[in-house]
Amino acid sequence: MANPYLVVEHLTKVYERGQVLALRDLSFAVEKGEFLVVIGLSGSGKSTLLRCINRLIEPTRGRIWLDGVDLTRLSQARMRRVRRRIGMIFQQFNLVDRSTAIGNVLTGRLGYLPGWRALLGWFPKEDREKALANLERVGLRDKAYVRVDQLSGGQRQRVGIARALMQEPEILLADEPVSALDPATSHSIMQYLEQMNRQDGATVIASLHFLSLARRYGTRIIALKDGQLVFDGLPTAIDNAKFKEIYGEDAEEVEVR
Amino acid sequence: MGYPEGYLSERPPWTTGAGIQDALARRAIAARRYLGVFLLDAGALAILWILVSYVYAWYVLGTTAYTLVPWWAFAVGVVEGAAAWGSFGLSLGQRLLGRDLGPVKGREASSGARVWYLLLWHVLVLPGVGFLFDPPLHERLTGLGLRPRGTQGVAPAPWYRTSAGLFVAALLAVTCAAAVGVTVSWTALVRLFRQAGETVDFWRALVSPDTSILLDAGRDMIITVFMAVLSTLFAVVVAVPLSFLAARNLMRGPLGRPVYTVLRGAMSIIRSIEPIIWAIIFLVWVTALRSAFAGILALWVHSIADLVKLYAERLEAIDQGPIEAITATGAGRLSVLRYAIIPQIVNPYISFTLYRWDINIRMATVVGLVGGGGIGQRLINYIWGVQYRQAGTVMILIVILVWAIDYLSARLRAKLA
Numbered sequence: 001m002a003n004p005y006l007v008v009e010h011l012t013k014v015y016e017r018g019q020v021l022a023l024r025d026l027s028f029a030v031e032k033g034e035f036l037v038v039i040g041l042s043g044s045g046k047s048t049l050l051r052c053i054n055r056l057i058e059p060t061r062g063r064i065w066l067d068g069v070d071l072t073r074l075s076q077a078r079m080r081r082v083r084r085r086i087g088m089i090f091q092q093f094n095l096v097d098r099s100t101a102i103g104n105v106l107t108g109r110l111g112y113l114p115g116w117r118a119l120l121g122w123f124p125k126e127d128r129e130k131a132l133a134n135l136e137r138v139g140l141r142d143k144a145y146v147r148v149d150q151l152s153g154g155q156r157q158r159v160g161i162a163r164a165l166m167q168e169p170e171i172l173l174a175d176e177p178v179s180a181l182d183p184a185t186s187h188s189i190m191q192y193l194e195q196m197n198r199q200d201g202a203t204v205i206a207s208l209h210f211l212s213l214a215r216r217y218g219t220r221i222i223a224l225k226d227g228q229l230v231f232d233g234l235p236t237a238i239d240n241a242k243f244k245e246i247y248g249e250d251a252e253e254v255e256v257r
Numbered sequence: 258m259g260y261p262e263g264y265l266s267e268r269p270p271w272t273t274g275a276g277i278q279d280a281l282a283r284r285a286i287a288a289r290r291y292l293g294v295f296l297l298d299a300g301a302l303a304i305l306w307i308l309v310s311y312v313y314a315w316y317v318l319g320t321t322a323y324t325l326v327p328w329w330a331f332a333v334g335v336v337e338g339a340a341a342w343g344s345f346g347l348s349l350g351q352r353l354l355g356r357d358l359g360p361v362k363g364r365e366a367s368s369g370a371r372v373w374y375l376l377l378w379h380v381l382v383l384p385g386v387g388f389l390f391d392p393p394l395h396e397r398l399t400g401l402g403l404r405p406r407g408t409q410g411v412a413p414a415p416w417y418r419t420s421a422g423l424f425v426a427a428l429l430a431v432t433c434a435a436a437v438g439v440t441v442s443w444t445a446l447v448r449l450f451r452q453a454g455e456t457v458d459f460w461r462a463l464v465s466p467d468t469s470i471l472l473d474a475g476r477d478m479i480i481t482v483f484m485a486v487l488s489t490l491f492a493v494v495v496a497v498p499l500s501f502l503a504a505r506n507l508m509r510g511p512l513g514r515p516v517y518t519v520l521r522g523a524m525s526i527i528r529s530i531e532p533i534i535w536a537i538i539f540l541v542w543v544t545a546l547r548s549a550f551a552g553i554l555a556l557w558v559h560s561i562a563d564l565v566k567l568y569a570e571r572l573e574a575i576d577q578g579p580i581e582a583i584t585a586t587g588a589g590r591l592s593v594l595r596y597a598i599i600p601q602i603v604n605p606y607i608s609f610t611l612y613r614w615d616i617n618i619r620m621a622t623v624v625g626l627v628g629g630g631g632i633g634q635r636l637i638n639y640i641w642g643v644q645y646r647q648a649g650t651v652m653i654l655i656v657i658l659v660w661a662i663d664y665l666s667a668r669l670r671a672k673l674a
């Protein structure tokens with residue numbers, strides 16, 4: 001059997017400020033093409049985990065292997081090259097508010113542009129065409145030249161997705177992509193992620209708040225509690241007892257339809 | 258190329274460099290916490306004591322004296338006072354640092370424990386011996402420690418019911434008394450009202466303008482505006498790059514932090530010297546008797562210091578989200594600067610610059626008063642020459658100019674917001 005695509009091994013993160021142990025000795029592997037959902041309460045370490053994978057946050061201990069390369073050992077320059085293949089979308093969208101939709105989407109290509117061209121904002125014609133095509137794909141072609149601070153939450157997240165699409169990512173990290181959105185919009189966003197997973201073959205790692213969304217879209221689920229891995233398995237394997245263990249005794253399951 | 262090489266062997270923390278560093282850091286943090294509170298309390302008590310002594314000596318004894326006791330008695334009193342204050346009430350230092358002395362673990366903060374704590378304070382806390390242990394020894398012995406305020410689920414007392422609040426009230430009262438004692442004398446107060454009539458000529462001259470000087474005054478006003486424009490523009494050129502070096506969130510690490518500290522310190526020193534003083538310095542420096550150039554240099558230096566602070570504080574408040582997102586695409590540092598940081602700061606920077614320009618117009622007239630050129634210089638020449646009508650005309654012109662620029666800059670800034 002081939003080696004797993006992404007391996008996280010004994011990953012530990014300590015935030016110096018406040019002495020918080022955010023991740024404790026986490027180990028798991030992800031196969032290519034999986035849609036892995038990370039669940040857990042707020043503060044359980046989901047964001048930290050996702051950011052360790054592309055090293056927006058430096059892990060304290062442990063290894064992360066992507067396609068046979070130990071990311072934790074790479075220099076900053078080499079890591080930047082790897083990041084080009086890792087798309088990311090965020091709970092708060094993290095768009096540049098003063099820029100237009102297409103301006104934001106184009107930044108997805110920055111990793112491929114020579115420095116001086118990036119500084120001048122001189123994107124090749126193919127990139128501009130691709131940006132428009134990706135905006136078309138997320139249904140925002142007509143908003144291309146509108147400043148993103150005038151878009152709704154769902155539209156902003158779609159701009160975020162288009163930005164990630166520009167990278168043609170092998171992996172997509174999604175940090176609570178729908179937590180700031182209403183249920184109907186959530187499903188439309190999740191369907192774009194599903195599409196990237198199925199059609200474009202991107203491996204998706206998404207953290208989600210609601211178990212119902214996780215069950216509906218994930219091919220596998222891992223659960224964190226206080227930075228520890230408390231579950232790793234198929235969505236169907238989370239029964240009531242497991243649910244209470246992850247979310248606490250008093251939790252009630254809420255459906256998002 | 259390889260794959261998981263088996264479990265990382267975990268060593269006990271105290272055998273690793275990181276573990277030892279960690280342990281030392283924890284002790285240092287605890288020690289610093291207590292030292293911070295103590296220094297603030299001792300300083301606060303010292304100030305109050307000196308002021309009280311001063312007021313007492315001034316009003317009661319009719320002399321000038323600072324502590325009324327030998328300095329060693331003063332020092333011992335301040336140290337003991339700080340210890341007692343910290344042990345038995347919410348001291349100012351505790352209040353400012355958001356902590357108070359209470360049970361570390363659920364136990365009651367009995368008066369016995371507090372007395373015990375005060376005694377231990379002399380042998381463990383003050384010499385720092387207690388901090389060789391983690392948690393500190395005196396915390397273990399008394400069960401009391403500095404903990405974050407309001408964490409026990411008890412509503413903190415309103416400020417006027419805490420000893421820190423009473424202290425601040427007392428300090429304000431004594432400061433007012435001392436300030437009045439220093440600056441105001443009865444004879445001067447009497448003169449202020451009795452001799453108001455003698456300025457009537459002056460006021461009358463002020464409101465009967467001399468239009469014959471309008472052209473000359475207009476030319477000087479243009480010089481003043483140019484002084485403000487030039488000094489602001491050149492200040493921007495220097496301040497923009499410096500602001501990045503003076504932003505705490507961008508200057509991390511062993512190289513960045515010292516640069517940040519030195520730069521911010523230097524800027525606040527420069528800023529604390531008023532432009533008028535800078536003008537005098539530059540007048541001496543460029544040895545010109547009347548010179549708009551010296552005025553421009555003065556405004557320039559002061560504007561740089563002011564703008565660096567304003568810019569850097571804006572940089573420190575930027576949204577980290579876009580930085581994260583652009584970094585995640587694999588973009589380099591310069592691209593992150595260009596696409597995630599600069600779009601967030603352009604408008605605020607322009608807005609601050611306009612604001613500073615507006616200040617510089619006013620400052621340019623003030624700088625002129627000491628010979629820094631422009632309309633201010635004309636004004637002071639008229640006043641020394643007892644040409645009150647002409648001086649009045651210039652003052653009216655200055656009011657109009659300042660008002661117009663103020664209005665213009667406010668409108669522009671509102672557009673940018």
Ligand SMILES: Nc1ncnc2c1ncn2[C@@H]1O[C@H](COP(=O)(O)OP(=O)(O)O)[C@@H](O)[C@H]1O
Nearest residue numbers: 015017018020022041042043044045046047048
């Ligand atoms: N920059 C930081 N500094 C210190 N502690 C942090 C920082 N970021 C997160 N934490 C802490 O780490 C833990 C995990 O946080 P996070 O990964 O954001 O959890 P989640 O995304 O599941 O809500 C929390 O206890 C949080 O308070």
Ligand SMILES: [Mg+2]
Nearest residue numbers: 046047048176
């Ligand atoms: Mg999070």
